Amino acid sequence: MEYLTSLVSLALIASAIRVTMPILLTALGAVYAERGGVVNIGLEGIMIMGTFFGAVGDFFFAQAFPSLVQAVPDLAPVAGVLAAILAGIAFALIHALVTVTFRVNQIISGVALNLLAAGLARFLNILLFTQATQSPGVRGFTPIDIPLLRDVPALGLLVRGISPMIVVGLLLVVISQWVLLRTRFGLRLRAVGEYPLAADTLGISVTRMRYAGVLLSGALAGMAGAYLAIEQAHLYFEGMTQGRGFIALAAMIFGNWWPLGALGASALFGYFDALSLRVVRLPVPYQFISVLPHVVTILVLAGFVRRAQMPAADGVPYSKEEE
């Protein structure tokens, strides 16, 4: 009974929201890529780049401009997030080039990107910090309170002292849902993912839209990595993404390729992630608690993927000459 009540405590929910963010942001990125018709298994690697460059941007900005950072401490993490987003876009550009321009199998390109990211992060870490696996500690954002809601006593931990990146992430979900449903860009992106030949005939550049989708996925996965390094761990260390990039892909599928759906699914994973982090006193060896999110991912894919409606041309390279 004691551990049952601890499964729904406010502290656990607050922690679940925190650990939901990296999965959510990456899942959101995956929605953009796959809505445009490109599967991006490389998001895990892009997330690794995000964790590394997030920490690097944060650390070196603070070193380079100490007086500036003393005046406005949040500038350092902002620099980290921007560096991570840029690194994410650069990495996604490789995926776009290989899969959209050269039309290579998207899974293969993604797998190669993941291998590249792991090697590159180690290599650069040796160059910058003289050891392979860890960066020095970095500064996080100043926690904020949500206006209006902060005075509701029952919400407590959920609205007071939270990371501003959580607020940004939730806003991005709403914005993305609107972009995909209502804007010209969103409709074109979806058209390219559903029926590229028709979109092409109507004068929409399939290549350009797919590049846009993939680059957006890179930016968001980079940002997700930055969140992990800057807000959660306050440093970069090797292997810190723990397969969250792949879990995010499952969350996107479970969320039926929509941002709001991805939010719901990510929250589910976040909950189990938080559970595994807090090691609630369950009568199970700790090794098994740590893989709860991975087990849930398999269950979700096995149980619910059927009802999902994936974009019709998802994963299929498009070539003008061969249609």
Next chain:
Amino acid sequence: MKGRLLLLQIAAPALAILFGMVISSIIILAIGRSPLEVFGIMVRFSLGRTDSLFSILFKSTPLILSGLAVAMSFRVNLFNIGVEGQYYIGAFFAAYVGFSLRGLPAAVHLPLALLAAALGGMVWGLLPIILKLRRGAHEVITTIMMNYIASAVLLYLINDIFRDPSQAGTPRVRTPDVAAAARIPSLGPLFAQFGLTGSDVQKLNALLLLGVLLAIVLAFVLARTRFGYEVRVVSANPEAAEAAGIPNARVQFWVFMLSAGVAGLIGLNDILGFFGYLDIDFPKGLGFLGISIALLAKNNPIGVIPAALLFGFLDRGAQGVQFFARVPKETIVIMQAIIILAIVVAYELMTRYIRIQRKREAEATTPTAPRAAEAGS
């Protein structure tokens, strides 16, 4: 056309390797070192010393198996990214059979351990393939999740259940020793007759021969048997296979099991061939390297052997580069990833070029008919 085709087949991987070298040269230049010097050290260290040659063969052994495992699944349009986890479990199964049974003759114990390893890999591959075929769960994500779960299970088994009691009080987390009868025989005594000795010669074991044999057998099965024919049809055209009465699901299931079974053997090079026990720090990541090797070999079982040797060479070279040139060995890891990206692009361009050439030649021999048909449609 035929001669040019063969030339292209060789030129594509050569160009990709060259491209990988160019990118790594830029990286080496960026850290203020000379690429010529670094590559020189790499080649001299890996190819100019006997111990290096044996070390390359030892490193290539699990890579051949890993490349074969991934290539088999690729042949039926499945991505077995779970080779990594499958060999963890296979390694444990083999170690368990090795340390729990005593007094068996080697002729029984070793084959039993090999079978157990294959079985372990298959057990770990079973869930993803069933979920794929029955529930449509994408095997890439489920196998990756199974990899994480395999690490956790292995840690639990080695640390909590089967930890060697004689290591109590030490930080070593490992199983008890495997019985001598379950060890894979070393090829060292064989080479000793030719005056070749040393620890790297001693490490080389009979699993290398098994890997090469397996590659030849798989190549034969694919090219010459009914099952191989079914595999080729399923990979070339799933709809046509189904229409011809070849059930895709059944072929995919058995090929995936074969892939997972071969994957189960990967860890044995170190567990049964060298250490003689399963340590929690046993070599990891070999399953992911298998993906690169399968891609490099274009999923051809025989091609897996030179691809694995190349990666063995790069791995040994990386050690030399780190030790003698003080350049991080990760430079070589980056080079491997670049080679893979370049190779898939090169193969894709090559396939497209050949298709266009064939089309042109077909049009040249029958100049009017296809055009007329095209205009009419």
